[in-house]
Amino acid sequence: MSTVTPPTRNRGKRRAEILEAAARLFAARGFHGVSIEDIGGAVGISGPALYRHFSGKDALLSEMLLDVSSRLRESAVAVATSSPGPAETLDALLNVQITFAIEQPALITVHDRELGNVPEPARRQIRRLQRLYVEEWVTVLAELHPACPAARLRAATHAVFGLLNSTPHSAGELPARDMRPLLHAMARSAIEASVNTR
Amino acid sequence: MSTVTPPTRNRGKRRAEILEAAARLFAARGFHGVSIEDIGGAVGISGPALYRHFSGKDALLSEMLLDVSSRLRESAVAVATSSPGPAETLDALLNVQITFAIEQPALITVHDRELGNVPEPARRQIRRLQRLYVEEWVTVLAELHPACPAARLRAATHAVFGLLNSTPHSAGELPARDMRPLLHAMARSAIEASVNTR
DNA sequence: CTGGGATGTTAGTCACCATTAACGTAATCG
DNA sequence: CGATTACGTTAATGGTGACTAACATCCCAG
Numbered sequence: 001m002s003t004v005t006p007p008t009r010n011r012g013k014r015r016a017e018i019l020e021a022a023a024r025l026f027a028a029r030g031f032h033g034v035s036i037e038d039i040g041g042a043v044g045i046s047g048p049a050l051y052r053h054f055s056g057k058d059a060l061l062s063e064m065l066l067d068v069s070s071r072l073r074e075s076a077v078a079v080a081t082s083s084p085g086p087a088e089t090l091d092a093l094l095n096v097q098i099t100f101a102i103e104q105p106a107l108i109t110v111h112d113r114e115l116g117n118v119p120e121p122a123r124r125q126i127r128r129l130q131r132l133y134v135e136e137w138v139t140v141l142a143e144l145h146p147a148c149p150a151a152r153l154r155a156a157t158h159a160v161f162g163l164l165n166s167t168p169h170s171a172g173e174l175p176a177r178d179m180r181p182l183l184h185a186m187a188r189s190a191i192e193a194s195v196n197t198r
Numbered sequence: 199m200s201t202v203t204p205p206t207r208n209r210g211k212r213r214a215e216i217l218e219a220a221a222r223l224f225a226a227r228g229f230h231g232v233s234i235e236d237i238g239g240a241v242g243i244s245g246p247a248l249y250r251h252f253s254g255k256d257a258l259l260s261e262m263l264l265d266v267s268s269r270l271r272e273s274a275v276a277v278a279t280s281s282p283g284p285a286e287t288l289d290a291l292l293n294v295q296i297t298f299a300i301e302q303p304a305l306i307t308v309h310d311r312e313l314g315n316v317p318e319p320a321r322r323q324i325r326r327l328q329r330l331y332v333e334e335w336v337t338v339l340a341e342l343h344p345a346c347p348a349a350r351l352r353a354a355t356h357a358v359f360g361l362l363n364s365t366p367h368s369a370g371e372l373p374a375r376d377m378r379p380l381l382h383a384m385a386r387s388a389i390e391a392s393v394n395t396r
Numbered sequence: 397c398t399g400g401g402a403t404g405t406t407a408g409t410c411a412c413c414a415t416t417a418a419c420g421t422a423a424t425c426g
Numbered sequence: 427c428g429a430t431t432a433c434g435t436t437a438a439t440g441g442t443g444a445c446t447a448a449c450a451t452c453c454c455a456g
Contacts, residue, residue, distance in 0.1 A: 014403085029314055032230035035443055048445070049404050057444070112367065113311060116227055151371050152380065158368035159361045159384055166360030169310065173353040182350065185395040186357055186388040193387030194380060212433085233413060246415075247434050255414065 015053050017043050019064055020106075027106035027168070031061060031117045061114060062122035068111045069129035072100065076136040086143040090191070093137055097164050098183050102176050105168040112165065134158070145195040156194035160187050213251050215241050217262055218304075225304040225366070229259060229315045259312060260320035266309045267327035270298065274334040284341040288389070291335055295362050296381050300374050303366040310363065332356075343393040354392035358385050 021042035025034040036057060037047045054060045075096045083089040101108050115126060137157045138150060145153070164183055174182065219240035223232040234255060235245045252258040273294045281287040299306050313324060335355045336348060343351070362381055372380065 030228040030230055030311070032228055033315065036445085037443080045404070046406090048406085051445075052403050113228070117231065152376070155368045155371040155377060155380060156384065158371065159364045159381065162364030162367065163357045163361040163388060166357045169360065170353045170356035173349050173356065178350070179353060181395060182353060182392060183357065185391040186354065189391030190361060190384040190388040193383040197379060197383040234415085235413080243434065244436090246436090249415075250433055 014043075018050065018053055019060070019067070022060055023064060023104075023106040023110050026061070026064075026114060027109040031057075031110075031114050058117075058119050061110075062118050062126075064107070065111060065115065065118055065126045066122060066129075068104075068107050069126050069133065072096070073129045073133045073136070075100075076133055080136055080140065086140050089140045090144065090188075093140065094164075094184055094187055097161070098180055098187075101164050101167045101183075102179060105171065108165050109168050112161075141191070141195070148195045152194065156191060159194070160190060163187055163190060212241075216248065216251055217258070217265075220258055221262060221302075221304040221308050224259070224262075224312060225307040229255075229308075229312050256315075256317050259308075260316050260324075262305070263309060263313065263316055263324045264320055264327075266302075266305050267324050267331065270294070271327045271331045271334070273298075274331055278334055278338065284338050287338045288342065288386075291338065292362075292382055292385055295359070296378055296385075299362050299365045299381075300377060303369065306363050307366050310359075339389070339393070346393045350392065354389060357392070358388060361385055361388060 018039065022034070022039045025038055025042060036050055039060075040047045040050050050060070054063070076093060079092040079096060080089050083092055115123065115130075118126060134154065134157055137160075138153045141153045141157065142148070142150060164187055167179065167183070170179075173179075216237065220232070220237045223236055223240060234248055237258075238244045238246075238248050248258070252261070274291060277290040277294060278287050281290055313321065313328075316324060332352065332355055335358075336351045339351045339355065340346070340348060362385055365377065365381075368377075371377075
């Protein structure tokens with residue numbers, strides 16, 4: 001009818017491939033430390049061919065971060081609305097973040113390092129999504145611990161993100177099979193402590 | 199006799215001033231996102247004047263990271279040799295890292311992001327110091343929990359660093375007076391969980 | 397067929413940037 | 427007093443890198 005099969009599917013494939021390679025490179029050397037040539041080379045095309053898929057280097061980064069933020073936020077909302085209670089929601093949120101951190105270390109790394117290099121139209125939107133994601137956590141924590149001030153819960157949430165996102169640093173120390181429960185236990189315990197200490 | 203007052207003191211002052219400004223800029227925009235002009239401008243001199251104090255941009259970064267790694271490592275050693283027992287050592291190590299994270303967020307940020315941009319002579323040395331610092335933690339944890347495999351302790355240590363170094367992200371959420379005990383409690387609890395979970 | 401869109405390629409172009417050169421100015425020291 | 431030293435300044439210079447132009451292919455639709 002309207003959209004034919006090969007154009008639609010191929011376009012998407014290539015774009016995804018580029019985004020993935022770029023994420024790996026950005027995580028390793030930083031946005032400005034990677035050239036268009038580098039990214040093209042990583043997917044077997046060379047240099048300016050990227051402009052057939054993205055309007056520029058900035059747009060590539062914007063789309064990357066926008067995509068990550070949306071996916072995290074959507075997962076959080078899905079989990080929050082489908083869980084029977086706050087305790088289960090927190091558990092599910094932990095699993096979402098842990099899965100993401102273990103399976104997409106490069107994206108997680110870029111996500112919390114490179115916001116400063118995103119140009120202004122997109123930056124605001126990414127910030128908004130990140131804020132909504134944090135608030136999803138804070139809301140659940142507030143349900144579980146109504147006496148704890150929100151600012152404290154927010155700080156604790158950021159600390160837990162730092163803990164979970166440490167995976168890229170300890171890559172190779174432990175297999176994912178062991179890393180996953182370890183992170184879960186540490187994060188859960190850290191959260192408990194954050195609301196219990198007077 | 200040998201070193202005169204103004205030269206020694208002034209040289210040091212300017213260098214320190216430059217290092218601090220550069221750390222702030224590197225943390226915000228990444229090593230390659232900051233120009234020599236930017237750094238000079240931030241301390242009131244302009245551009246190539248930097249070469250009176252550092253042999254180049256790379257050397258500036260090298261010195262910055264070398265300095266941070268040494269200071270952390272030295273503090274850890276000092277604390278480990280002067281504490282009565284492993285429990286007190288762990289406590290003191292936590293305080294060292296928390297103080298650093300709260301008082302020097304830019305340095306901490308650069309320290310764990312920009313190692314990849316340090317040229318080879320210095321890189322090895324920085325890595326060495328970082329490794330020694332981690333081992334200081336692992337040694338203490340191993341004394342407290344001899345049954346726990348070292349790989350697990352290492353992974354837990356990295357996770358705790360991630361937790362403590364989250365300060366730059368939650369800047370402003372909470373005053374340092376509250377942040378400090380919060381981080382301490384969360385980290386301590388996370389460590390407990392890391393060795394208790396089977 | 398055939399014309400056009402999707403996708404690449406290779407040669408500019410233009411800006412930016414690290415680094416060096418050439419050149420002042422104060423203050424210190426002998 | 428000189429003269430060296432510490433510190434800056436403003437012009438090159440040379441390289442790199444993002445982006446554009448001009449020019450193929452391939453493949454499908456009409």
